[in-house]
Amino acid sequence: MHRRAFLAGVVGASAWFSRPVRAISIAGPGNGRTPAEFNAARRFADLEMGRIAYVECGAGPVAIFLHGFPLNGFQWRAPMAGLASFRRCVALDLMGLGYSDVPAEADLSPIAQAKMVLMFMETLGITEADIVSNDSATGIAQLIVAMRPEAVRSLLLTNGDVDTNSPPVKLLPFIEQARRGEVDTWYERHLTDNDFARSSRGIGNAFRHPETALPHDTIEVYFRPLVSSEKRRKQGQQYGVAMSPNPLPAIEGRLRAYDRPVRIVWARDNPLFPDWWAHWLDRIFPGSTGIRFVGDARLFFPEERPDVIVAEAKKLWGVG
Numbered sequence: 001m002h003r004r005a006f007l008a009g010v011v012g013a014s015a016w017f018s019r020p021v022r023a024i025s026i027a028g029p030g031n032g033r034t035p036a037e038f039n040a041a042r043r044f045a046d047l048e049m050g051r052i053a054y055v056e057c058g059a060g061p062v063a064i065f066l067h068g069f070p071l072n073g074f075q076w077r078a079p080m081a082g083l084a085s086f087r088r089c090v091a092l093d094l095m096g097l098g099y100s101d102v103p104a105e106a107d108l109s110p111i112a113q114a115k116m117v118l119m120f121m122e123t124l125g126i127t128e129a130d131i132v133s134n135d136s137a138t139g140i141a142q143l144i145v146a147m148r149p150e151a152v153r154s155l156l157l158t159n160g161d162v163d164t165n166s167p168p169v170k171l172l173p174f175i176e177q178a179r180r181g182e183v184d185t186w187y188e189r190h191l192t193d194n195d196f197a198r199s200s201r202g203i204g205n206a207f208r209h210p211e212t213a214l215p216h217d218t219i220e221v222y223f224r225p226l227v228s229s230e231k232r233r234k235q236g237q238q239y240g241v242a243m244s245p246n247p248l249p250a251i252e253g254r255l256r257a258y259d260r261p262v263r264i265v266w267a268r269d270n271p272l273f274p275d276w277w278a279h280w281l282d283r284i285f286p287g288s289t290g291i292r293f294v295g296d297a298r299l300f301f302p303e304e305r306p307d308v309i310v311a312e313a314k315k316l317w318g319v320g
Contacts, residue, residue: 033077035217042099045092047119049112050102054092054120058084061153062126063313064117065091068135068160068300070187070203070236072098074221075134078306079313086319087130092120094137096235096242097226104231108242110136110166114143121151130317132156132309134302136239139166139248145258146251154261154316155285156309158302159270162277163252167243170272175244178237187226187236190219197223206299208269213304255284262288263316265308267297289316 033041044051055073057080065076073091080089093100095116096108106112117140121129130153133141138160145152161167167175177183190197197203197210197219204210226236262285266278275293282288294301294308302309314320 033081035074035221038074038077038221044101045120045123047116047123049095049106049116049119050100052092052095052116052120053099053101054090055080056088056090057081058087058089060087061130062121062128063087063089063130063132063317064121064126065089066117066131066133066137066140067091067094067098068137068206069239070097070226071135071222071300072225074098074218075300075303076132079132079302079309082306082310083313086314086317090124090126090129092117094140094239096239099225102235104234106235108235108239109247110140110143110161110243111247112242113137113140114147117144118148118151127151128153130154130156130313132158132313133160134158135160135299136167136243138162139243142248142251142255146254149254149258149260152258152260154263155258156263156265156313156316157281158265158309159267159273159278159299161243161248162273162280163248164246165273165277166246166248167240168272171240175240178240181234181237183237183240184227184233187223187233190223191227194219208296208298208301208304213300252284256286258285259287261316263312264288264291265312266291266293267299267301268293268295269298272299 038055041055042053044053067073067075072093076091080091083089094113095102095106128151131141138157141155141157190202194216198214204214207213225232227233264278264281278291282291292312297305
């Protein structure tokens with residue numbers, strides 16, 4: 001897409017409206033809340049692009065948590081529990097992943113995902129939110145800022161897509177497999193062979209301690225919806241394919257104009273997103289409060305180190 005055409009599209013976002021929404025209390029034991037509790041708390045917002053699954057807890061100003069690929073909002077259960085005293089925490093499932101249900105032909109590109117998040121906010125009467133993101137959703141968070149900066153109170157960005165590194169070069173072979181329709185069998189193997197899931201050949205390579213981070217019920221929450229129907233099998237792969245063409249270089253100027261608070265929290269043991277990209281974000285955002293590098297941490301570290309997310313969010317938000 002041409003840079004000027006893209007910028008014209010993002011400026012044309014619709015006006016906001018508000019209506020009250022009942023908060024849902026889902027406090028749970030242990031690492032935030034159990035899969036059963038999280039599943040029981042799930043609600044759906046009916047948008048023009050489909051039914052978007054979400055879970056929320058707490059009260060006060062809204063914080064929206066955007067998950068990585070191929071996970072869903074369950075990734076944020078523990079940080080949400082730790083921040084519910086300070087924010088109305090909302091984790092939604094991006095289109096094509098998790099428990100959201102959109103038509104087979106739905107656009108799953110990062111631009112479409114960002115527009116969906118903004119429409120989700122509008123539908124729930126949310127005029128402004130802090131955004132917390134991981135992995136591919138870090139690119140989506142930047143697009144949201146480009147489209148509607150006044151709707152984003154602050155950004156907490158963890159290792160993810162930035163500028164020309166979207167999709168990350170080292171993910172391209174996986175995306176090519178998805179383009180050929182071969183990744184759904186990889187998803188399914190996680191469910192039939194949990195040892196594979198926890199190994200370096202499965203999603204375990206994105207965790208420092210997959211043997212504890214990925215019990216059977218967590219694997220079920222993440223991977224069962226991705227193979228629940230032929231439509232979902234295709235969409236779970238199309239999410240990755242739809243990352244191209246990359247829309248992020250076109251929005252650099254809009255990111256430079258965003259002067260609200262930004263914090264960057266970056267896993268060091270993370271070949272998809274090298275440290276360079278954290279420094280790029282720190283330079284681009286005038287409101288950046290700097291970078292916290294997390295040693296001995298991999299791509300999906302918010303799952304294993306919710307204490308880091310809680311601590312950094314509280315500092316960024318000026319609470320606690």
